[in-house]
Amino acid sequence: MMYEVLGPLRVLDGEDSFTISARKVQTVLAALVVRCDQVVAPGQLITEIWGDVPPRRATAGLHVYISQVRKLLNRPGRTANPLLTRVSGYQLRTDDDEIDFRLFLGAVERGRALMRERRDEEAMACLEGALDLWRGPVLGDLRSGPIIEGFVTWMTELRLECLELLADVHLRLGRHREVIGRLQLLVGENPLCEAYYRQLMLALYRSGRQAEALGVYQSARSLLMEELGLEPCRALRDLQQAILTADEGLDLRAAS
Incomplete structure (x- = not known):
């Protein structure tokens, strides 16, 4: 079975x-998937479902939702249900099952390792494969308590880091013209992320567009001063x- 959370929650x-x-059933399953193979306390699940003001019969309601999740996961051919009741809570055992976010984490880590070894073509394929696992925003529009909110923040930040790594690989491979459009989108979507401005400036400069590269710097400076005073x-x-002085260190051969 495959659990997918890099997009709307789905089970294959x-x-x-x-x-x-x-x-509410979706919230329970999402929290258990996010904490896969760990025991999640009933109180944590109640907070995910109802926040800080649960109803009087919250525990009874949780039992109903756990029962519904267990029924959903009782698939033909399985010898045991993956949702277990423990002394201190509930545990979703994955065993041979897969979860897309764990595949994503593994692919990003392999991409980083390949970059350290200067195996850039392989790193690029690995990072692109990681991003291909995404089907939309993490868990769609599901927002809940600290377990799910923390996970959404973590995965969203890691995706931005993966995009940054991929842009670095493109620049190291001399694909600066190819990456300009993607970086312009990333700058627009993440206007306070200075790493994307840096990459866009370098891509433009290496493409013979020095004035535009300096314009990106001025835009970044104006926005940061206005928004943060920095x-x-x-x-x-x-x-x-370095761009103003046409520093040779910015050239692709020097960077390699």
Whole structure:
């Protein structure tokens, strides 16, 4: 079975797939998937479902939702249900099952390792494969308590890091023209992320568009001053100075 959370929550069982329309049942399963192979206390699940003001019969309600999740996961051919009741809570055992976010984490880590070894073509394929696992925002529009909210934040940040690594690989491979459009989108979607400005400036400069690269710096500086009252980071300031002086260290051969 495959659990997918890098997009709306979905479970795949062979050629069959199913989603859950009941919001509270969906919340319970999502929290258990996020904490796969760990025991989740009933109180934590109650907070995920109802927040800080649960109803009087919250425990009884939770038992109903756990029963519904267990019924959903009772798939043909399985010798045991993966949702277990423990002394201190509930545990979703994955065993041979797969979860897309764990595949994503593994692919990103392999991509980093390959970059350290300067195996950039392989790193690029690995990072692109990691991003291909995403079907939309983490868990769709499901937002709940600290377990799910923390997971959504973590995965969203890691996806941005993966995109940054991939852009670095493109730049190291001399694909600066190819990456400009993607970086312009990333800058627009993440206007306070200085790493994307740095990459976009370098891509533009290496594409013979020095004036545009310097314009990106000025746009970044204006926005950061307006929003945060801060000058750009040292890396951006140093890159601007290097572009102004046509520093040979910015050329692709020197960078390699």
